Amino acid sequence: MGVATYVKDGEDIREVILESGIPVKAVYGPEDLEGFDYRADLGDPGEYPFTRGIHKLMYRKTPYTMRQYSGFGTPRETNERFKFLIGQGQTGLNVAFDLPTQMGLDSDDPMAEGDVGRVGMAVDSLRDFEEAFRDIPLDRIGSGLTINAVASIMLAMYQVVAEKYGYGPDVISATPQNDILKEMVGRGMWIFPVDSSIRLIGDTIEYSAKYLPRTNPVSVCGYHIRESGATPAQEIAYAFGIATTYIDHVLERGLLIDEFVHRFSFNLDIYGNFFEQIAKFRAARRMWAKMIKERYDAKNPRSLWFRMLAGGGGGGLTKEQPEINIVRSAYYAMISALSGTQTMALCSYDEAYTIPTPKAALISLRTMQLLLEEVGIRDTVDPLGGSYYVEWLTNTVEKKIDEEMKRVEAAGGMARAVETGYVQKEVAKQAYLFEKALQERTKIKVGVNKYVMEEEPHKVELHGYDPTVADEQIRKLGELKRTRDNRKVGQTLKDLEGAARDNRNVMPYLVACIKEYATLGEMTGVFKQVFGEFKEPSIF
Amino acid sequence: MAGTIRILIAKPGLDGHDKGAKVVAQALKDAGMDVIYTGLHQSVEDIVNAALREDVDVVGLSILSGTHLSICEKVIRQMREKGIGHKMVVVGGVIPEHDMPRLREMGVKGVFPNGTTFDAIISFLKENLAGPR
Numbered sequence: 001m002g003v004a005t006y007v008k009d010g011e012d013i014r015e016v017i018l019e020s021g022i023p024v025k026a027v028y029g030p031e032d033l034e035g036f037d038y039r040a041d042l043g044d045p046g047e048y049p050f051t052r053g054i055h056k057l058m059y060r061k062t063p064y065t066m067r068q069y070s071g072f073g074t075p076r077e078t079n080e081r082f083k084f085l086i087g088q089g090q091t092g093l094n095v096a097f098d099l100p101t102q103m104g105l106d107s108d109d110p111m112a113e114g115d116v117g118r119v120g121m122a123v124d125s126l127r128d129f130e131e132a133f134r135d136i137p138l139d140r141i142g143s144g145l146t147i148n149a150v151a152s153i154m155l156a157m158y159q160v161v162a163e164k165y166g167y168g169p170d171v172i173s174a175t176p177q178n179d180i181l182k183e184m185v186g187r188g189m190w191i192f193p194v195d196s197s198i199r200l201i202g203d204t205i206e207y208s209a210k211y212l213p214r215t216n217p218v219s220v221c222g223y224h225i226r227e228s229g230a231t232p233a234q235e236i237a238y239a240f241g242i243a244t245t246y247i248d249h250v251l252e253r254g255l256l257i258d259e260f261v262h263r264f265s266f267n268l269d270i271y272g273n274f275f276e277q278i279a280k281f282r283a284a285r286r287m288w289a290k291m292i293k294e295r296y297d298a299k300n301p302r303s304l305w306f307r308m309l310a311g312g313g314g315g316g317l318t319k320e321q322p323e324i325n326i327v328r329s330a331y332y333a334m335i336s337a338l339s340g341t342q343t344m345a346l347c348s349y350d351e352a353y354t355i356p357t358p359k360a361a362l363i364s365l366r367t368m369q370l371l372l373e374e375v376g377i378r379d380t381v382d383p384l385g386g387s388y389y390v391e392w393l394t395n396t397v398e399k400k401i402d403e404e405m406k407r408v409e410a411a412g413g414m415a416r417a418v419e420t421g422y423v424q425k426e427v428a429k430q431a432y433l434f435e436k437a438l439q440e441r442t443k444i445k446v447g448v449n450k451y452v453m454e455e456e457p458h459k460v461e462l463h464g465y466d467p468t469v470a471d472e473q474i475r476k477l478g479e480l481k482r483t484r485d486n487r488k489v490g491q492t493l494k495d496l497e498g499a500a501r502d503n504r505n506v507m508p509y510l511v512a513c514i515k516e517y518a519t520l521g522e523m524t525g526v527f528k529q530v531f532g533e534f535k536e537p538s539i540f
Numbered sequence: 541m542a543g544t545i546r547i548l549i550a551k552p553g554l555d556g557h558d559k560g561a562k563v564v565a566q567a568l569k570d571a572g573m574d575v576i577y578t579g580l581h582q583s584v585e586d587i588v589n590a591a592l593r594e595d596v597d598v599v600g601l602s603i604l605s606g607t608h609l610s611i612c613e614k615v616i617r618q619m620r621e622k623g624i625g626h627k628m629v630v631v632g633g634v635i636p637e638h639d640m641p642r643l644r645e646m647g648v649k650g651v652f653p654n655g656t657t658f659d660a661i662i663s664f665l666k667e668n669l670a671g672p673r
Contacts, residue, residue: 102554183556188556428559432567539577
């Protein structure tokens, strides 16, 4: 998906329009870069405005981190998969949680039935984290935690488990996704209303700035917004709208921009037109640097770094002829590397069907390793810099992003635009137009609407769901509730409620609850009581 | 003469991937149907109650999390219990081929795995809901 629209004259291409609505000519030259100023528009790698990359030597010095999404079933199984991937040379973890965990529900909640341990690991209490992270060198290996509505709870739990295994808050590096606005736009794992959710994110940012110096408390996700249908330009515009909403909130608390913004990171999508994505990332890097410097008056150069995980690309993968996805992903990986990403993760070829099998996950990992070590992608920084087309496209995508940002501002800013459903409506419209174009074959997707095979040559192996996982989780949970000190649990939960009500930072209170083995459902329950729940705007 | 087809598009359970549900809802709307979308995180009971309240002809479930078998079974059972067992149930999403016979057996009339065209869904509904309602 994410291919450009082509107007053809017989077999000749007459007109090309990129997904962000940009018409593309057949040839580009110096006349397309009039007024181009190397220092102002690009700068050397590692220098403002960082268009060419945030580091001087990029992958020569620091290769991108490879971080496959993994985790399923029980914490014990997840722990085994982590060790397997680390043993194969993976340098960071990316933890998948099951849906009940993402929704703050314990495994024995009636709404959790059938979903416990299905798409990720089930977590009810610290006990599960103790199993999942056993024998993992948490000072060396950073962990992405794919969690949003209850990210504050999971971050606190990560701190507690690390401490328990001898790693202090100053050495651990967690990257909880912790981007609730994008959940409301795209992924649907929201619980609390907009303003209370933003406040919880503010708590994690403030707390991390003080106590978790190597932790990245927010990973702003254009990724899921694009997966839901947004164009590449909208992906960045909405991500920026979201990021500045969080920044403005934290600034209101009295923190200075340079105290926290350098720990922000972005999680962005890589499928679609090859050069449009590369231009998107380069434009985003430049725009972010300018915005943080000019609008927020940041002084520390590190605050201006647009650090990104460019990966996934699930929206581009197909259920049809699934092994072709291996090739697709390799191109996506190349987009990511040519765009100067800090972290890479690829969707596995079978992900349109299932949680990646070990074989599929390994192929993804090898794809990223091959790119680094075999074909010379790390030899030189920003090899596309200076290309007439790439620089012109970077400028043009930047204008498109800017236009979309102005629309969000006109809709009242990101928080209000999400509350009223403006953004959701835009994204749904785009998704519909895209799907229609595929069905009408004005957009081509190999194996889906062209080169279709009646008999699929390859069948993917499915990751089976084991219902006994739920029974085991529920049994463990029951045992925990019998053996912990329930009086202490009750007291820490009461303290948490007080902090939530009085607008005190909830993080230290969560740490206290977790140490007493309060469950995820209990802590979430406290928040629901105090904050209420998000009401989805109707967009039809 | 057949009236306008009224369909409830529902997202049961916790899964939040609603692009498919929204895209299909828009396509059915464009095809002239009355579409009611439940929004996310609906329990089976929420869905059956909405089907009753909205007096729909069809309940369309969008399920991508792999829980289609148990959810469809529960929806159909509760619809029978509440006296709307005769209404049509269809399901779309990530549905592996080997589950299709079982879904049909339990009473799911149409199964639309991802990749199904709008036209296929629309003509299925029109053909199977022909006649007065």
